[in-house]
Amino acid sequence: MKRLLIIFTLLISNIFVNAQDTNKKKDSIIALDEVELINVVKKKIETEMKMAVSVDEFLASSDNISFIKRGAYAWEPLLNNMSSERSTITIDGMHVFGACTDKMDPITSYVESNNLAAIDIKSGQEGNMHGATVAGSIDLKRRSTPFSLTKKWKGAYQTGFEINNKQFFNLANASYSSNKFVADGSLAYRKAENYSDGNNDEVNHSQFTKFNASLGLAYKTSELSSLKVEAIYDQANDVGYPALPMDLWLSRALITSATYKQLFENGLFKALDTKIYFNAIEHYMDDTTRPENLVHMDMPGWSTTYGLLSKANIKKNRFSSEIQLNAYNNLSTAEMRMYPQDRSERTMFAYSWPGVTTTFAGLSINNAWEISDQSLLNFGGSLGVNYNHSKYVEFNWIFHPGTPQEKTRILPSLHAGYQLNIDNFNFSVGGGYGHRAPSVSEGYGYYIYNSFDRYDYIGNPDLENEISYEGNASAGYANDKFSLQANVNYFYIENYIIGRILSLGSPMNYQSIGVKGYTSLDYSTLFNFSLNGSYSILDNLHWKGTLTYARGKDENENNLPFIRPLSYQTSLHYQYNKLSFQTSINGDLEQIHYSPEYGEDQTPSYTIWNLSADYTFKIKDYKTVVQVGAENVLNEYYSTYADWGNIPRMGRNIFTSLKFNF
């Protein structure tokens, strides 16, 4: 620990030593462009196959994201095959925490594709900018229109219909920009009924309705500074979760922020960006639609977060640096109230999250040093303090007598990576080290029913920090026509947190078969590999392919759950004037390394074939795109390794969409 701190201090002092030479004045515009070099991944929010995608579908197009699916809505993103508490998921750097103990509301479910501009995914400790992590970070970047010289109105409207689940959606967004003032707004509404699987059987409780609105207002407070206030409001009603014993009656999120940004023309600092934010989420489950349930149960949850983040960009010659201060305070409370069969009897109440406060403050630094035109060194670190407080600690005392009400943890992180480009070849190698604190459920959860392995889960406030050591490497070749890129990473995670059967205690939820407590394994290991290739067969005919493989093992060489088997995707894209065609095949091989211990069974292989075509034309001056396509053309009946309770995926789905830009 001491040694690490010394290294950390060295890193910091290094930056300032390197940055002391300040006599050269650089044009700030150029400088700003270069600041952006630091690892900004930018993608348009549409996949190759489909232009009107949900946030989940878009995330799924990334190699290192997979999903746990509990239905058609609100998929839980797994980064590097690790569950969502191991990654930091943020919206423009803002921490938002779901209010559902059963992970029915990952943060990605509170945004919509038309209020996002990009999703920035960083693997492992490189993702420590927004807070402590093991798997990496997923930052959902909000759409933000720049100031413009002349007054400009812009907008898009998109509508479409998906036949399988009768999903009808309307997405609209508009922006106004001028020299001094910018306004961005979006509205989205989706409504879907139950979908049908590959046997044309309806999957009950898979409907959803979602409304999302966002607004952003910015004005220039001076030539080099701006103030911006933003808000997202999201509401989902009547959402079915076929894999769970209950559905969602209502969830609402309000995500707000105010940002002040200052640019500097001269000097070491190029930009300073400070944001205060507040978000509140409420989530109400509903099991009245499930008459088969023996017990009626109310399970409301609330999560409120206040936060601050402040980011400075430094640029000096070939050296650039990003420093970020993160601070947030979250209060998560979740209740369960069970109703006896004789409703005149007393209801049974307990907290599943007994009023848990998490306060985090951390400082992160990322540096990029262009050693030469061919090589780049990235290195950085962060140091955070994580504080937890359980309001009703007596709940925790039942399983952990005498455990303290408060717990403070120090969360360090370090990473370094070297990139080398020689002619058409590129190589990289890197490593990282970092801690993470247990999540609210892992630390303080109380009889949280997990319908996957059918155990009630109990948190342990005394869990050690999870400590990750990681290594990663990549090699690639690219020329005008052909590219091939291989990435590997390996995680050795000490004190890996996972649920283990407790011989003590008996289940509380009637579907449950026992009680599991979150415990730390001595260690576990995770290996991820991906291979990407592309080839331009003709000028207007392109091929792309991806292969991924992952392996996760615990300390006894047993398999970890939710590790993706060997999977592949291959696609062809053909452009003919304003008409373009896409087709893709994707699938997983048979899941060999499944984990019966954690409730998994073997999932057979599957292959899905998708097709789509779109046509771009103009109605008056408006660019219009119309698209028709089909997913799972062969109507294959399948479920993937990460489908909760083996619920079948959607069968053949024909989709249409129409988009106007103005």
Next chain:
Amino acid sequence: MSNNILDINSRNYNFKSFKLNTLLVMKKISFFMTAMLFAVTACTLDKTDYEDEINTVVTEYIDYEEVVSITKGQYLINIVALNGTFYKGYNEIRLNITNTDTNENVNTSDVTFLPLITNYSGNSTSCPHQYNLDYNTADDYYLGYTVFTEESNDSQNWELYITFTDNEETHSVTQAITVEEQTNMNLNMTSFTADDGEQYFIALVAPQKPAIAENELVAGIYKYNQPTNEAGTFPDPTQFSYTEVTDYTLLLDPRMPEPSMGNHSSLNNVDLTQQDDGLYYGVVNYTMTGNWTLNFIFQNQFGETIKGTEVSTEFTPGIEGARSELHIDILF
């Protein structure tokens, strides 16, 4: 930094319009903020007030108030109990004797206390009680307890037979009292004949108001002493003798009987053993509010089970949990 929201090239602006624009924007923003705040404060469903939740079925009494006052000659006897009421089950009693002539507390007396219930046919029985009260010098009262086994009703009445001595003279008083129903199930009691042929009583003393937590469970365990001699002058205390049971053990298995709870139990519970004050202490963990059954197995000082049956530990959703033949139901 991914979105370069400031365009530094645009330096030609009109100062006037800037000011106006800013004002307008400020107005818009303040409206926006107000709307936002309004939305934030409106929560769809109210959170449960946990502190208040348990109060809906449990009333906790903290204050000792006078139940009866008896005048006997120049003496005034006050009996004080929780909430000024005698309840079925365990009652701590505090007794004051004042000599109204001298206005002094009598504190050197031997005070005896005997509760008797007389049924419609005129038979009298008693209940576990402390016959010789102790004097509490710190707080100036005589301290004892009684475990009323029945509530007063039309056909059976409770009377207290109290004697005390002052100036080497014994005074005795009789006072009719009312024993009310104990609505707080956490102070329930049970009586039974054990395998050894003796009659026992178990009365819950604490917690009055349990929490979803580890709760210290306190019970009094008493035994009826069969009289060995012929009855003397009524009321003959030897005919109505009860003692605290010493060095027995009460094994504890708390469970929720509600069918949907499937025989749910808790963990880290501690069996009840006797402590210095004569009461039995253990730990019960309640994992949620609702109906619970405290299943007991009663063992004598040799570890022999003299009452109670082991209950199934199986998780049986939909089936009401089977209770031990020796149990007390509670609710909180």
